[in-house]
Each structure stands twice: as C-alpha cells, then as structure tokens.
Amino acid sequence: MLLAGHSPLATAYVAPTPEAAVAPATDELQERYDALMEEYSSATEAYREATSAAYKKHTDAGGGRRDFKRPPAIEGDFYPKFQAIADEGHAGADVWCLSNHSYCGLKGDAAKTDKLKRYRSILDAKPGDEVLGQLMRPVSSDSRASRGGEPLLNKKAAFAILDEIKAQAKDDDLGAGALMAKARIAKPYGATAEQAAEAALIYKQIVAEYPETSTASRCKGLIFAAENLQIGMKAPDIVGKDHDGNDIKLSDFKGKVTVIDFWGFW
16 A cells, blocks of 8 residues: 555555456547547637736736736636546546646545545556656646645655556656656755665666667766766866867866856757
C-alpha cells in the first residue's frame, strides 16, 4: 500500500493487483467525451474573448489590473459533465477531473480521497501514451506542498505513479519524461546535496535507458554540471578568443582572481 502524506486517507491510493482489469471505453462513451471536449474548447475560447473584452472595458474606464474581477470560471459548470463520463470508465475524462479538481465540490479529506482514487482508476485502465502523458502534470503538482500543508502525494506515492506510467509507456520520450518528473521531485528548490545526488542518479538512468531521446541529451549536461560545476570544485578549463583573436584559456589565469561573465541570446 502506498501512502500519500500522513493522514488516514492516504490508504485510498493502493498498488494494483495482478487481477486488476478495467474495460476500455466504448465507442459511445468516447463519442460523448469527444463531443464534451469540443464543447469545453469552444466555451474556453468564448470565455477568453469575454474576459479580454471585459478587461479592456475596465481599463478604458481607468481601472487597473489588480482591481479587475474576472468572470466566473467555466470549469465549475463542466466538472459534473466530465465526472459523469469519468465515472463510467473514461480515463481521459478522469485526467480532466484531476487537472480541474478544485471545482469538484468536495472539501478536505473527501476531496483528497476522490483525487487519489482517480489516479488509481486511470492507471488501472492502461489508457495509452497520450492520456498517460497528460497525467504527469497533476502528479508533479500534487507532489508539491500546498500552503500550510503537506502534499497530496508524498515522494513514495508520486514515484510509484510515475513508475507505473514508465512501465506502461510505449514511447521512449514518455518513459524518459516520467523519469525526469521523478528527478524534479527528488531535487526540489533549495535541494540538499543528498537530494541532488539522488536526482543525478535518475539522470544517469535516463541516459542509460533512453539514450536517443532529447531528455537524455539534456540529462548529459545536468550530469556534467552535477559532477563538475558545483561550489568548491575545480573549474573545467575553458578555451576561447581574446579581443585580438588569440587563443585564451582559463588555466592561463591560474592563481589569479578571475571573473567569468557568461551571456547569450535566448
């Protein structure tokens, strides 16, 4: 059993059993989901246009950004519709509910329990790479502590979900992405040396298991930085040109105080 935080509701997230099986979405259910997504996309565009028009009217009248009141979000109206389809077994609708769970109408432990069950439902459905890819964002979000509280998913539970995504992934980019999400959780902002070392091991795992992915290419740089560019380490030699076009190396200034300014255009 995988725990999320320290409360009793953590038991709502349970590891899959060998016999766990979920029937795939029927064609009729998929059609309903596609129609709802189209309706939601149209409503979202209309909401953006209405908000933009309202903001222009507000500022034209002398109002400022801070005192502008946005129209009510549309997700609250759509949540019951997506929830109904999710509860019939559509994993994509379940992901939508996870991503917009603040509109579910539940509070406290009831909301947390519902969200954890949705994670389990999606993974048991084995929905394919597209849906699994969409699942990583809420996992990353739920592994971060909310204001004044603990994260919904502790590191062990978040890692377990990401490991399941990796195991089900057919595309190397998705598998590498699941591991990279683990590395980000392992190394939060202000990470300790131990946390940084754990992330570096995950970077090496990505390079070893998914060497042809763009994520692996990025990890090679992160590994180099972890092993060579930390405070207190000897700086690697740098070779360049001076103003006159002559070769110049960092080692030429050994024993002298040297300031290096890195800059560029991004």
